[in-house]
Amino acid sequence: MKQQLEATVLWGANNIFTVRSSDGTGTEVHEHLRLKGKILDSDQYEHNPLAPGDIVELARSGDGDLQIVSRRPRKNAVTRWNPKRQRVQTVAANVDRLFVVTSTQEPRYRSQFIDRVLVMATLEEITAAVIVNKADLSLDAPAQRHIAVLRNLGYEVYFTVADVPETATQIKTDLDTVASLIDGATVALFGQSGVGKSSLINRLIPGAEQSVGDVSVRYDRGRHTTTLAKQVIATTGAGTVPRVCIDTPGVREYSLAQYEITEVAAGFREFRSHIQSCRMPSCTHLHEPECAVLAAVDSGDITPERYDSYRQIVTTGPERMR
Ligand SMILES: Nc1nc2c(ncn2[C@@H]2O[C@H](COP(=O)(O)OP(=O)(O)OP(=O)(O)O)[C@@H](O)[C@H]2O)c(=O)[nH]1
Ligand SMILES: [Mg+2]
Numbered sequence: 001m002k003q004q005l006e007a008t009v010l011w012g013a014n015n016i017f018t019v020r021s022s023d024g025t026g027t028e029v030h031e032h033l034r035l036k037g038k039i040l041d042s043d044q045y046e047h048n049p050l051a052p053g054d055i056v057e058l059a060r061s062g063d064g065d066l067q068i069v070s071r072r073p074r075k076n077a078v079t080r081w082n083p084k085r086q087r088v089q090t091v092a093a094n095v096d097r098l099f100v101v102t103s104t105q106e107p108r109y110r111s112q113f114i115d116r117v118l119v120m121a122t123l124e125e126i127t128a129a130v131i132v133n134k135a136d137l138s139l140d141a142p143a144q145r146h147i148a149v150l151r152n153l154g155y156e157v158y159f160t161v162a163d164v165p166e167t168a169t170q171i172k173t174d175l176d177t178v179a180s181l182i183d184g185a186t187v188a189l190f191g192q193s194g195v196g197k198s199s200l201i202n203r204l205i206p207g208a209e210q211s212v213g214d215v216s217v218r219y220d221r222g223r224h225t226t227t228l229a230k231q232v233i234a235t236t237g238a239g240t241v242p243r244v245c246i247d248t249p250g251v252r253e254y255s256l257a258q259y260e261i262t263e264v265a266a267g268f269r270e271f272r273s274h275i276q277s278c279r280m281p282s283c284t285h286l287h288e289p290e291c292a293v294l295a296a297v298d299s300g301d302i303t304p305e306r307y308d309s310y311r312q313i314v315t316t317g318p319e320r321m322r
Contacts, residue, residue, distance in 0.1 A: 004057050004058065004059050004069070005021050005023075005057070005058040005059070005066075006021065006055060006056070006057060006058075006072075007019035007020060007021035007030065007055070007056055007057075007058055008020050008021075008053065008054070008055055008056075008231070009050050009051065009052055009053065009054040009055075009056060009093075009231070010029070010052060010230065010231045011052055011230040011231060012048075012050055012052075015034065015035055015049075016032055016033065016034060017033045017034075017035075017050060017056075017068060018030070018031045018032075018033070019033055019056060019058070019068070021058070030058070030066055033058070033066055033067060033068050034065075034067055034068070035049065035050075035067070035068045036059070036061070036067045036068060036069045048089055048090060049071065050068070050071060051077070051078075051090040051091055051092055051093045052091075052092055052093070052188075052230060052231035052246045053092050053093040053094040053095060053186060053188070053231060053246055054071055054072070054074065054093045054094065055071070055072040055094065056068045056069075056070065056071050056072065057069050057070045057071075057072070074090075074093045074094055075093075075094045076093070076094065076095060076124050076125055076126045077090040077092075077093050077124060078090065078091050078092040078093070078095060078098055078120075078121075078124070078126065078188050078190060078246075078248075079091065079120060079124060079258070080120075080251060080254060081254075081255045081256065081257040081258050083253065083255065083257075088258045091188070091190065091246075091248045091249075092188035092190075092231075092246040092248060094186065095126060095186050095187055095188045095246065096127065096185040096186050096187060097126070097127045097128070097129065097181060097182075097185060097187045097188075098117075098121050098126045098127070098128045098129075098187070098188050098190060099128075099129055099130070099131045099178070099187055099188070099189045099190070100114050100117045100118065100121075100128060100129070100130045100131070100190060100191055101130075101131045101133055101189050101190065101191035101195050101196065101197050101200065102114055102130065102131070102132055102133070102191055102192070102195055103132065103133045103134040103137075103194070103195040103196060104132060104133075104134045104135060104137045104138060104139040104143070105134060105137040105138070105139075106134065106137065106194065107192055107193070107194050107195065108140075109132070109139065109140070109143035109146070110192065110319070111142070111143065111146040111305065111309065112308075112309045112312060112313075112319050113191075113192060113254055113319055114130060114146070114150070115268075115306065115309040115310075115313075116254050116255075116256055116309075116313060116319065117190060117191075117254065118130075118150075118155065118267070119256060119259075119264060119267030119268060119313070120256060120267070122266075122267040122269065123259060123263055123266070123267045128155070129155065129156040129157070129158065129181070130147075130150060130155060130156070130157045130158070131157075131158050131159075131160055131178060131189075131200070132147070132157060132158070132159050132160070133159075133160045133161070133162050133195055133196040133199070133200060134161065134162075134195070134196060135159040135160060135161050135171055135173055136161050136164045136171055142305075145305070146305065149303055149305070149306060153269045153270055154269070158173075158174035158175075158177060158178050159173050159174050160173045160174060160175045160178060160196075160200060160203075161173050161175070162175075162196045162199035162200040162202070162203050163196060163199040163202075163203070163212065175203065175204075178200075178204065179204055179243075182204055182243040182244075182245060183241045183243060184241040184242065184243075185243070185244065186231075186244040186245075186246070187244070187245055187246070188245075188246040188248060189201065189245060189246065189247060189248060190248050190251075191250065191251070192250050192251055192252070193249075193250025193251070193252065194250060195250070196212075197247055197248065197250070198210035198211060198212050198247055199212050201232055201245045201247050204243060204245060205232050205243055205245055208232045208245075210230075210232065210247050230246065230247050231244060231245070231246045231247075232244070232245050232246070232247060253319060254319060255313070255319070256313050261284050261314050262282065262284075264310065264313055264314055265284075265285055265293070265310065265314075268302075268306065268309075268310055270296075270301065270302050270306065271285070271293055271296075271302065271310070274292040274293050274295070274296045274301070274302070275292065275293065276292075277292035278290065278291050278292045278293065279291070284314065285310070286311065286314070286315070293307070
């Protein structure tokens with residue numbers, strides 16, 4: 001009988017994957033693994049069949065090579081709509097928490113981008129929090145208002161400084177809190193290019209050595225430093241619990257094209273209690289009579305900014321990052 005081995009996907013490109021298995025006595029990394037038969041059942045729906053964090057089964061092929069033969073059902077999936085392929089793409093799987101990473105400046109804070117990722121997290125049933133990196137730089141008033149709204153809705157928002165020149169002043173940040181949330185957990189960092197995701201991982205996981213890019217030449221020209229979603233694991237020293245971070249490539253645009261309008265509305269936390277009260281059962285909350293969501297905007301229960309964020313998603317599609 002063939003022996004099967006379970007492993008976690010660390011990263012992959014062009015359908016060749018690196019995975020990590022553990023057997024109770026230790027862990028082993030296997031490189032250059034291919035998929036048996038080149039595809040998995042999920043291929044017809046998704047751009048990539050496997051993402052970091054996926055649990056797969058390995059088996060030896062006829063000529064003795066280890067192959068990936070199947071993927072275990074996912075607990076959850078951090079997804080994005082791939083506009084080029086017109087398909088959903090999973091960037092990380094089986095995470096305990098998703099950090100939506102943004103920055104105060106360079107690139108500027110994008111409230112609508114954050115709203116979109118939080119909607120995805122809600123719909124995919126992923127616990128999400130926001131990290132505002134580059135706290136050494138100032139945050140403008142609209143961004144501060146947006147953060148206040150998010151906190152009011154129950155979202156955690158953390159400020160960090162991942163990487164600053166030696167001259168930077170001492171700033172009190174939430175980096176220790178973020179680190180404690182990663183202890184013993186698998187998290188993914190997701191956000192636009194240049195906000196400092198890889199820099200943060202280098203801070204949180206000593207020795208991670210994720211490449212960090214030069215922001216001044218990058219987001220203007222659309223260059224991305226991290227090109228591959230990759231799981232980075234803390235070495236487990238004595239007395240420490242493992243930290244698993246999935247670094248992801250920066251996204252330039254983020255649409256929610258894979259969801260129905262009614263799903264998008266349900267992904268906005270503050271809409272939920274109103275949606276039931278709309279007169280039309282299939283209300284899009286854009287123009288219908290006796291729409292409870294529009295009434296809540298008028299009464300101030302829903303902020304104009306969050307409603308505008310919703311309207312932009314369902315009427316105009318992707319938010320471009322330039
Ligand atoms: N001022 C300041 N700069 C930072 C901070 N964190 C990171 N940077 C800088 O921001 C730039 C981009 O950092 P990266 O970590 O490569 O950003 P990324 O989000 O991984 O970008 P992609 O891989 O392209 O998605 C680098 O020049 C970092 O030195 C911070 O807290 N403050
Ligand atoms: Mg990066």
